[in-house]
Amino acid sequence: MPPSPPLDWATETLLADERAGLLRRLRRREGGSGPRCVVDGRAVVVFSSNDYLGLSVHPTVREAASRAALELGVGATGSRHLSGGHGAIADLEETLAGFLGAATATVAPSGYAANVAILEALGGPDATVLSDAGNHASLIDGCRASRSRVAVYRHLDSVDLEARLARAEGRPIIVTDSVFSTDGAAADLIALDRLARRHDAWLIVDEAHALGTTGPGGRGLAAELGVAGDHVVRIVTFSKALGAAGAAICGAEPVRRLLLQRGRALIFSTAPPHPTVAAARAALGVLMAEPELVLRLHRRARLLRLRVGERALPGAHPSSPIVAVLSGDPVRTMELDRALWERGYLVQGLRPPTVEPGTSRLRLVASAAHSEAEIDGVAAALTELLSP
Ligand SMILES: Cc1ncc(COP(=O)(O)O)c(C=O)c1O
Structure with missing residues (x-):
């Protein structure tokens, strides 16, 4: 076989990973x-x-997904900005916002896209994102995509966060998982909220592993701790406790408008398929009813x-x-x-x-x-x- 430097690089890279386990x-x-x-x-x-709740195989959820496929088809046919702005997505957003007591909810194709989009929407070269060292990869990638300055604070350490906030340049944005997926630890959202208010910062909370598991009726950690306000943005995913796929970003009205304006991961991605939207809506219904x-x-x-x-x-x-x-x-x-x-x-x-x-x-x-x-x-x- 002729030498292939690109392939040699790929093989070497994989071998190095294999050697390291x-x-x-x-x-x-x-x-x-x-x-x-x-x-x-x-x-x-x-x-x-x-x-977490076994909803991926719940009869009501399965039936809703099947019915949506039969009645509407499968693919959403485009981004919501093009041909994919289906009413079922708007209905899901309204129900979710009501359930979570949020002013607005904006659906995204995945939790990954939601996290990238919210940081693109709120961040920028004039902002500093303060990010917990244990945050999910999608938040880390969102920080990069947002072109903000990034300051990583020690995992769960609000004292370190405070010190970094004091030195932060530009608009501060605090971002954290609420319940961390690798050990189940919870962020001290009360301390983070206090710091956010003191420093006029946004507080972005990824509730991927808290929706359906934590807080009153499964409403998440922010709801459990009473952390709320126009500066608070919550991301919930439909891919975990709701047993479906997709996510939503919940926050004040201007947050939604900025997402639709600047959230590239939302704007340039196809809206979730009809069966997925129907499954998420049905699973939310089961969570509310049971x-x-x-x-x-x-x-x-x-x-x-x-x-x-x-x-x-x-x-x-x-x-x-x-x-x-x-x-x-x-x-x-x-x-x-x-x-x-x-x-x-x-x-x-x-x-x-x-x-x-x-x-x-x-x-x-x-x-x-x-x-x-x-x-x-x-x-x-x-x-x-x-x-x-
Ligand atoms: C904390 C956290 N945020 C976001 C995501 C991404 O969600 P999705 O799988 O819906 O893209 C995950 C999934 O692994 C996660 O654990």
Whole structure:
């Protein structure tokens, strides 16, 4: 074969990642989206899903998605600025804004796009974004796309944030996950809000892992803590507890108008497909009609945390279904991930860059759809593997 420098570079890069234990491989999953399925040919119970309430397979949600496909078709046919401004999206926004007590909600094709779009809309070269070191990759990429100055403050450290705010140039924007996806820890939104008010800053809160799991009726962490105001923007995703896909950015009227004006990730992307919009609307309806689902999730989350015991990383929000077990080394983490799969449990190992170097971990996620026996089972398998 003739030499191919581009291909040599690709092969070398992948080999380096493999040597460091950081190579990512996709698994093949068969069966539906519920917690019991087949992965790489083995029947497993899934403990790595974001479908916290089991709504991805809820009959009402499935039926709504099917009906939308039959009645309206599938693709939205374009960005909402072109041909994709369907009424069902506007209805979903209105219902969501009412549920969350927000002035407006603006739907985005994904949580990733929502986070990039809000930072594009509010940021700019005249702004400094103050970003928690543990923030989700989509917020990090949003900071870059916004062309703002960026100051990263220590994870969950409002004292460090305050010091950086004091030095920040231009318009300050504080951005944080509300419940962090890698360990279930909650941001101190009350302290962040106090600082935002003192420094006339925006406060952007990504509630991806809090909608449906945290706060009154699953309304999220800001609702639980009473953090609200024109300067507060909340991002909620339909891809986690609502079991669908897409997201919404919730905030004051000018925030929506700026998003439609400057949020490139929204403006230049096709609107979500009809079945997805219908599924998100139906799942929201189930959440509003059956708040006991959230309580069931809390019971399962408590049981998982109890069974994993002192191996669980401390500091998670009490209602978070995420239980992290530190393993440190990426190679060891993926050995444990594989050993759990061999025992019939899909538990995702997290390695850099998802988490900081030296903090690789197993991330177990409880769902309202798990049985108590399944939770006992995964905890027993983990205990066996971690026992000396
Ligand atoms: C905290 C957080 N924000 C945003 C996203 C992106 O959401 P989506 O998967 O809907 O693009 C995720 C998903 O992994 C997330 O964990």
